[in-house]
Amino acid sequence: MPRSYLEFERPIAELTSKIEELSGMGKDAGMNIAEEVEKLTAKRDILIRETYKNADRWQLTQLARHPDRPYFLDYVGAMFDDFQELHGDRAFGDDGAIVGGTARFREQPVVIVGHQKGRDTKEKIRRNFGMPRPEGYRKALRLFQLAERFGLPVLTFIDTAGAWPGLDAEERGQSEAIARNLMELSSLKVPVICTVIGEGGSGGALAIGVGDRLFMQQFTTYSVISPEGCAAILWHDRSFAQQAAEALKLSAKDLEGFGLLDGIIPEPEGGAHEDLEGAASLMGDVLEKALKELLTEPLSKLLDSRYKRLRAMGVFTEA
């Protein structure tokens, strides 16, 4: 599939097509063409570096939603072995917006759970654009509890615009399902490591995001509400999404500044969508290190530290 470009990536796209055009002219065109291609490629590399380094919060929002960005299952293929998907919540159905199962991560058996968007239209619909219904969260909870029973660490991967705001979801207790996961994850008796790999959309993200460590990839966002939703409520106009994105302070750097992150996972030059293997390897190294630390922690200390982390979240003063 051809690579898609965001609005602010257009200069990169233009340069890329120029390079392709020149390269296409082939050998007959002579030496100076090859030289030109080389020059333009170097220029493109610099442009990519600069564009991404200076991305503002609205551009980061778009990068986090980039149509070419690797999704959870792409990382499952690149980072894990022996994956066995486990389906369903045992009560209502199998939600395609959340995928989970057992796998091996650098030889260690683990349980992995992540949001899954869709690549083509058919899959997007099957996965409801990565927006889970209650049965998705209940499937996740079932897998968390399976992990607890067998002493398996849990790795979660967050990438959702939010929990599905539909009639069916309300009828089946969307709020209750999310709340239950927050409570049970806070006391799950195995290490839990959470990583934002795209969009961290509100309660729908947090419902698989409570753990001992929280990481964000470099070009991801995590927010209480989407910039569009925030703009609709506070500006009464969705077109103020850009201002809302700035106001919400939703970048990895912002969260690190609030003391909520254990680290920002670097992405390859030009973003994870330029190099899946590279992105998976950078992420894998960070997760492996965190997992090693947590696996040696006694249970009481693990749970104590997790509660203290949660307990300390918030900023206020006291008279």
Add this chain to the structure above:
Amino acid sequence: MNWITRLIESPKSILGGAGKNTPEGLWIKCPDCSVAIYTKEMERSLMVCPKCGHHHRISAELRAASLFDAGTFEVMDAGLRSQDPLEFRDKKKYRDRIRDADKKAGSEDAVHNYLGDIGGHTVSASLFEFSYMGGSMGSVVGEKIVRGMERSLERGCPYLLVAASGGARMQEGILSLMQMAKTSAAAKKLQQAGLPFICLLTHPTMGGVSASMAWLGDVVLAEPGALIGFAGPRVIRETVNQELPKGFQSAEFLVEHGLIDDVVDRRELPAYLKNTLDKLTERPYRQVG
């Protein structure tokens, strides 16, 4: 002594935000039955329309006065103040919104904590104040709820949460989202300690508050006609592009769908809670050996 005499003894009017839709605040026109009711009479019936039973908004203060046994309760955890860690600004600065809310609804932020007796049971309670920025949950609300729960843990007493909230407070961004996790983690401690946790969901209880501690009680109750859910009706309508059925996300709808335990009339709440707490604290089987 019942709540009427308690109210009469109360030193000042504790009407709160209601009653402002009439010139002198003397009358309240019920939106449901359109009958005009004396504000005083409405207060005496706990802001429940004496004609049709419609549950109007009630302040945390008036609720507390009606809920606890006379002379047994006090305000706890006062003096926590919202900060502005994001330096948030939309059309208005968050700092100015806080200042305006303080003027309008008092400086307790959107939750008031109490310790008092209900039917003879000492109870730690957190009561949302909707008139303070729509009851939205930021860092102060999250902290007060956790302190209320911790008070239960210290005293070995039940915890009551009365919710009324539009959800998380956007102006505190990701920190307000994290209050969901923080309060839910503390709720687990209550469960582990075997202390009764009762939730009453009132109009409205939405978003981040409904999707965290408000739905984690051992018993989850709601007031008649209350709108309760994750996504707001407007968002749902726009997402699915269809009209919502009448009564969708109402307290009655939730009972029908098995999502809450029961709907309780505000005027009967103290007796209802006493009945529940009596049974949940007696422990006829010791569970030892």
